[in-house]
Amino acid sequence: MSAPIRVVLVDDQGLFRAGIRMLVDSQADLEVVGEASDGAEGVEVIRSTRPDVVLMDIRMPRMDGLAATAAILADPVDEASAGPPRIVMLTTFDLDEAAARAIRQGASGFLLKDADPEFLLAAIRTVHFGSAVIAASATRDLFAATTPAPTPVPPSYTTLTDREREIFALAARGLSNAEIAAREFLSEATVKTHISRILAKLSLRDRVQLVVFAFEHGLA
Helix, strand or coil: CCCCEEEEEECCCHHHHHHHHHHHHCCCCEEEEEEECCHHHHHHHHHHHCCCEEEEECCCCCCCHHHHHHHHHCCCCCCCCCCCCEEEEEECCCCCHHHHHHHHCCCCEEEECCCCHHHHHHHHHHHHHCCCCCCHHHHHHHHHHHCCCCCCCCHHHHHCCHHHHHHHHHHHCCCCHHHHHHHHCCCHHHHHHHHHHHHHHHCCCCHHHHHHHHHHCCCC
């Protein structure tokens, strides 16, 4: 059996953290390895525990979730590390400009704090394995509402092959690897390879950054 997905919770509401911890720890493949009540404490806990996924509240005292996310993603990556954790922003608003800003700076998605428990668990797994975008339709709505006029498409986009542009367009709509594979009559492994090459050519960290790229350059 593979090691469980390691999760850190950063939220200023102790009762909320306790509920999420109980939910996450009830799953054999998930484990809470740390908690924090504000962003500054969260940065310390994340650096010491090196989790796979962080659930990060946006609005907290002392240091908010945006500043904490920026600090964690700015940390240098050493050879022994798998890179920074995947950070999922927690918000009470479905079209939260702060969530959009956090995602633009490198967060891997957002969740409403009143999300269904099973959806929250699925979101942790989804962002960890990187095969889909959390709440794809909500993510597209968020960026449709918060993205200004498109900027010119960068030269890096022209390096994509025709096939890669097809896969890019489907991924930008939020389709998962399995959905793209079924639509294009490809294996999931082939789709995964295409996505990896697209992300590398465009210097993007993950699929949600691909969605951001598409909206910002009028390719959505």
